[in-house]
Amino acid sequence: MKKLLEIAKDYAKVKNYVYARFGGVGGLGGIYPGYTVQNEMTASGLRTVWGLPSVYFYLAIFDALGDIRCQWAHTRTKILQLIGRNDNFSEDDRHYLRFLLKVNNAFEAVLNQKTVQLPAGIQKQYEILAGQTDTERLHRYLRRQVRKHHAKLHTDCVDMFSVSERAYRYGEHGIYLAIKEKRRRIFVPLTDGNRYTCQLSVKLYPQEQRLEIIVPLYMSAKRYEDYVNQIGIAAGMSVMLTTDSGHKYGEKLGVYQAEYSRWIWEQNKSYRCNRENNPGRRKYTAHKRRLEERLHGYINRELNRFLTEEKPGVVCLVRLPKTGTGGGKTNRAAAMWQRGYIRRRLEWKCRERSIEIVEVLGNRISRECSCCGGIGKGKKGTFYCSTCGIVLDAKTNTAANVRRRVVQGKIIQGRS
Ligand SMILES: [Zn+2]
Structure with a gap:
């Protein structure tokens, strides 16, 4: 018991250190996705000073980080409510404040009294909103509310x-x-x-x-401590996944899918012509299953490769539209079905590894330029921006937009 109490005591010490060091406004920049904190804690040398095994040390850091993020989410929600109720604000004031609360970089800059500097696309949006208000007054308001409502975290729980x-x-x-x-x-x-x-x-x-x-509810979940990247992905019919940095996974999906669909289509055609006696139906089912298994094996291998190579802590993707059933060509229907399968497998694999999935709305996402936020068009897998002139792989552009929407906080709450 004495040995275990020692660990509990040090565990609380690490958590309190992380709370004190990164729980305030100064720590805001480092807590998403958190490797800054992890690196700083490693560099601090505290682990050796306290003599805590790394398996406990890093878990305590992750634990504390989770609490800090939670605390900020509460604070933001609280302030959002106050803004809605405050009659001294004009609609423009509220727009501006909500923007600050949503965009983490802007929020962090204002609280730390720094100039707001955002990626090109949203910087423009920021400047428009800022131009319509007395920003200094609103910044003071925001800082005051944070001081008032953002409680300091501390744990006395040493057992x-x-x-x-x-x-x-x-x-x-x-x-x-x-x-x-x-x-x-x-x-x-x-x-x-x-x-x-x-x-x-x-x-x-x-x-x-x-x-x-x-024991936590998701018993299968494993946490990979080096899975910390925030990856935007775009799904496709011919290439399964493209990331925001242009890496492609499942490049043969289209070929395999087409083979499979063609075979089913041919079989169905001959089946319809010969409906009266169909001796080969059992053979058909067996062969269909083999083709499916091959396709699924490929999908799973490529999804695994995606996860081990990209090491995501968060996977950002577009919410799937609700698909109507019935009608449509067989090969279209089969493609739809594969998409559902891919999504289910990806969700399962992410849950197993404690990787978060974040969804954004897909409206106009492939027409937006990930570089300047302008509007462009896609042609044969390539994106051309009519504002800044950039030429990009279309899927990479979409994936980068997905990630950007997440960074801007345009996240769909609640899972589909
Ligand atoms: Zn552009």
């Missing part, structure tokens, strides 16, 4: 900590937990035979000399 999968193993009707001594684990007998492969929380009851293991 609880989280354990990543790497820090424990099961055996002899109990669990072995990593402790502060190198390469040593302590054994705790368990009352049940349940075995999990995920991050667990340990709650200590020192008086009663016992502990409780708390």
